[in-house]
Amino acid sequence: MAPSVYVMYGSATGNSQHIATSLHASLQLSTPCMELNKWKDTKLVADAGEDGEGAKLFVVCSTTGNGDSPENAGRFIRFVKRKKNHEDGVKPFPKLQYAVLALGDTNYSEFCASGRLIDKHLSSCGGSRLMPIAKADEAVGLEEVVEAWVKEVTTSLTCSSASCEEDSPASPDKALSPPPHDPTVCDGIRIVKTVNPNYTDRVVSEDEIGSLVMTASTNSLSSLNLPQPPPSSGLALLSTSMKSANDSWTHTSSDSATNYTANKPFPSKITKARYLSGQLDITRALKKRHLVGIADSATNTEERNCLRFLAGKKGSSTFDSFISKHSVNLFDILRLFPSVKPSLTLLLSLFTAVPPRYYSVTSSPLYHPHRIKFAFTVVDYEAVEGSGRRLGLATGMMEANVLGMLVGGEAATTTLEIFPKHSKEFRLPASSRFPLVLIGPGTGVAPFVGFVEHRKLHRQASVETTAESCAGMWRGGFELESGDIGVGRGDTTDFCSSEKAGPIHLFFGCRDENDWIYRAEMEEMKVQGELTGLHVAFSRKEEGKKVYVQHKMKENSDQLVDLVLKQDAYVFICGDGTNMAKDVMACLGDILGEENVESLKDKKKIVLDIWSG
Numbered sequence: 001m002a003p004s005v006y007v008m009y010g011s012a013t014g015n016s017q018h019i020a021t022s023l024h025a026s027l028q029l030s031t032p033c034m035e036l037n038k039w040k041d042t043k044l045v046a047d048a049g050e051d052g053e054g055a056k057l058f059v060v061c062s063t064t065g066n067g068d069s070p071e072n073a074g075r076f077i078r079f080v081k082r083k084k085n086h087e088d089g090v091k092p093f094p095k096l097q098y099a100v101l102a103l104g105d106t107n108y109s110e111f112c113a114s115g116r117l118i119d120k121h122l123s124s125c126g127g128s129r130l131m132p133i134a135k136a137d138e139a140v141g142l143e144e145v146v147e148a149w150v151k152e153v154t155t156s157l158t159c160s161s162a163s164c165e166e167d168s169p170a171s172p173d174k175a176l177s178p179p180p181h182d183p184t185v186c187d188g189i190r191i192v193k194t195v196n197p198n199y200t201d202r203v204v205s206e207d208e209i210g211s212l213v214m215t216a217s218t219n220s221l222s223s224l225n226l227p228q229p230p231p232s233s234g235l236a237l238l239s240t241s242m243k244s245a246n247d248s249w250t251h252t253s254s255d256s257a258t259n260y261t262a263n264k265p266f267p268s269k270i271t272k273a274r275y276l277s278g279q280l281d282i283t284r285a286l287k288k289r290h291l292v293g294i295a296d297s298a299t300n301t302e303e304r305n306c307l308r309f310l311a312g313k314k315g316s317s318t319f320d321s322f323i324s325k326h327s328v329n330l331f332d333i334l335r336l337f338p339s340v341k342p343s344l345t346l347l348l349s350l351f352t353a354v355p356p357r358y359y360s361v362t363s364s365p366l367y368h369p370h371r372i373k374f375a376f377t378v379v380d381y382e383a384v385e386g387s388g389r390r391l392g393l394a395t396g397m398m399e400a401n402v403l404g405m406l407v408g409g410e411a412a413t414t415t416l417e418i419f420p421k422h423s424k425e426f427r428l429p430a431s432s433r434f435p436l437v438l439i440g441p442g443t444g445v446a447p448f449v450g451f452v453e454h455r456k457l458h459r460q461a462s463v464e465t466t467a468e469s470c471a472g473m474w475r476g477g478f479e480l481e482s483g484d485i486g487v488g489r490g491d492t493t494d495f496c497s498s499e500k501a502g503p504i505h506l507f508f509g510c511r512d513e514n515d516w517i518y519r520a521e522m523e524e525m526k527v528q529g530e531l532t533g534l535h536v537a538f539s540r541k542e543e544g545k546k547v548y549v550q551h552k553m554k555e556n557s558d559q560l561v562d563l564v565l566k567q568d569a570y571v572f573i574c575g576d577g578t579n580m581a582k583d584v585m586a587c588l589g590d591i592l593g594e595e596n597v598e599s600l601k602d603k604k605k606i607v608l609d610i611w612s613g
């Protein structure tokens, strides 16, 4: 009997899920397409086990966080990693053949970490590779690697099948990649009247397509009637209450709060909101896979061809200059290409459920055990001047919810569904004695505000506890009278307070003073001595002089060497992964030496929490 074929995915923002479901549909499999965590709901273990008929498994999995697995793949990865799965005789998948497509982004240091783990451990679990792992890089575009992998999977299945000729599954190209060369598209696509108002019924060359679509888009986009919220905005801070009869945020693994997940979030009450500054800058646009899907629903051939061209290899530069540059979204496409009438089912399959958004907590649980604060940039921008305003889906919703609170002190009307996502590494060392080097330009600074607050409160609490013990208020069952020991309570408090806490240096960067979030807090921390060094870089304060955090780090090279290499400091870096993290890591390499940086990363003494826009 032929082995059963399974397609499974681990996805945080929908890309892997879409690739997997499209592949699954095109292969017309009888097994369901599942998220990896649901592997036990399938017959995979039975089929690929010692007594099974054999199984082929195709995995598409992304990496999120800083080398973390997507939530819907974590359980599966923990399962394949189990030590006992790798011992002789008890391997769970001796009859498994598999292939892994890993999605990632080379801007992150742990490129494709989850896919690599799955590929490695499926082999340790007894499986054999049908093909080497494929790694698709978001930084340069996923399409090429994805298309090649899908083709290889399809070929491997069709040609290993005895009934190759009659039973071959439908080509996955249909769902996943642009259609093959079509002369009406590539040799002279006619841009439809609705796209170009100056259209005359003529054939235009490929070179003209870009500018025509651009002209049309600028005209049309600027007339889009997007809802206009009040003038912006920028960075906002929300404070939400976690308090309910039985739940508390502060307790860890054993507590019920950790049971809140993306699928079962906690409805938190918004208690406070305030603006932190007035600047924004994020982009969001349709991906090629959306265009491929939508193109088929165009009833007008020319519109369909135009969309296919944009989604294909030949249309890549037009795609960049039209779709990406203008942040063209579905709504724009429906207006620009009126014959496109996608069904609800198609849209649901193309646009996966809105993924959760992750924000760093900026407050210490020691301060407010039942409340958390977090900061976010309100996405509100024009992709190209005059092309109309774009609003962030999640941040726009959050801002709208608390607008009354921000401008008039009214209470928020809705709750915010939240759940915790614990970080293994991006957390303060247990002892306050270690110095900290905190590098967080822009909103990257948000978690560090909580770090400094937490360390202050932690230290206060431990000084008070130690001082009480030292002063003889408690001595394991009996109390000493004042005068029994030669020092007073004041002396011991002073002694305990003088216990050395490591210095904290914060490197922050922004455009100019208007952009300086948490300024009051930072300056207060410096005055109070909680921050030993506050190093602020302004990139647009002086004409022609761009100063970034790396420049401030270089200025303080000797101090950094002393803190990190002699005093055992922890270095935390948070913020934009596309440029900042790379530049900061290169700068650390220059200051501390590449080898030291590598070894400190391995020891988790240089820790990153980064994201790409």
Ligand SMILES: Cc1cc2nc3c(=O)[nH]c(=O)nc-3n(C[C@H](O)[C@H](O)[C@H](O)COP(=O)(O)O)c2cc1C
Binding pocket: 010, 011, 012, 013, 014, 015, 016, 017, 061, 062, 063, 064, 065, 066, 067, 068, 070, 103, 104, 105, 106, 108, 109, 110, 111, 112, 113, 138, 142, 610, 611, 612
């Ligand atoms: C918040 C965030 C963190 C990420 N972290 C990593 C990472 O550590 N390593 C990596 O290779 N890619 C990382 N990526 C890139 C994603 O893996 C990539 O965008 C992928 O296409 C997402 O696929 P998905 O939608 O199926 O989750 C990250 C992306 C985001 C948005």
